Amino acid sequence: MTEGPLEIVNVYQSLLGIYGDQGNAKVLLKRAQWRGIDAKLTSVEPGDPLPETGDIFLLGGGEDGAQTSAVRALQADGGLHRAVDRGSVVFAVCAGYQIMGHSFGVGADDEPRQGLGLLDVTTTRGAKRAVGEVLHRWTAPGAPTGDDAWLTGFENHGGYTRLGPDATPLARREIGIGNADDGTEGAVQGTVIGTYPHGPILPRNPALADWLLELAVGHELDPLTSAEHQELRRHRLAAVRG
Ligand code: GLN
Secondary structure, eight states: OOSSSEEEEEEOTTTSOTTOTTHHHHHHHHHHHTTTOOEEEEEEOTTSOOOTTOSEEEEOOOOHHHHHHHHHHHHHHOHHHHHHHTTOEEEEETHHHHHHSSEEEETTTTEEEEOOOSSSEEEEEEEEEEEEEEEEEEOSTTOOSGGGGEEEEEEEEEEEEEEOTTOBOSEEEEESOTTSTTSEEOEEETTEEEEOOBSOHHHHOHHHHHHHHHHHHTSOOOOOOOHHHHHHHHHHHHHHHO
16 A cells, blocks of 8 residues: 555546446445545546556446547556556456456457556457346455355446456356356456446445455455445345346
8 A cells, every 4th residue: 555545546437437336436435434544535537647646446337439538548647557566456347347458349340459458358249238237256366255255236248358367257157247258257367356247336245345445455454344235235136136
């Protein structure tokens, strides 16, 4: 973690904000503050430099055109690579996840666009668009046991993602499409995490939020229990299992 407050950075909401994924930042901020951790939220837009003091960078979902603009701005900035080099956490959802990889395809012709190469994954158009509620079993190192390892959310993507040897799947697909071909969902490589579900995903899955905070602060955190959150999870799990 850098000097000063834990800094959570929402990246390019004007481009990667259509699915409400900015809620992930609010969850991280509150769960840090509830534990007495000094934390702050920063938002950056294309043209603003990414803060060198950022501890957790968050990217959300977006349409193909916006996604292409976002990756170009991130390439020009270069700050995300520096952040990963100094050990900051990147949590990227859907379009954000695809951007982290080597390349992704856009449009009906699957025209390839270069990604940032921070995750050993490649995305091309799939046979059918993945749309709907999902259920995944979190399997990557750091996964909790029991019901906390069930991840719920909803997916809406045309790209299918294949992992190379340097990336580990975040989860095993139970319901939905996920990465697609191999029954996995998401990818983890060091402190870079990519995943498909919106919801946003972190309010629905607080254990995942806490794991990101732990990666950022470098130690375990005391558990936070909330009857309200347990109830929300019960509802979500029941709804997706039908
Ligand atoms: N444009 C990408 C796709 O369709 C990502 C969509 C999203 O972020 N939900 O695969």
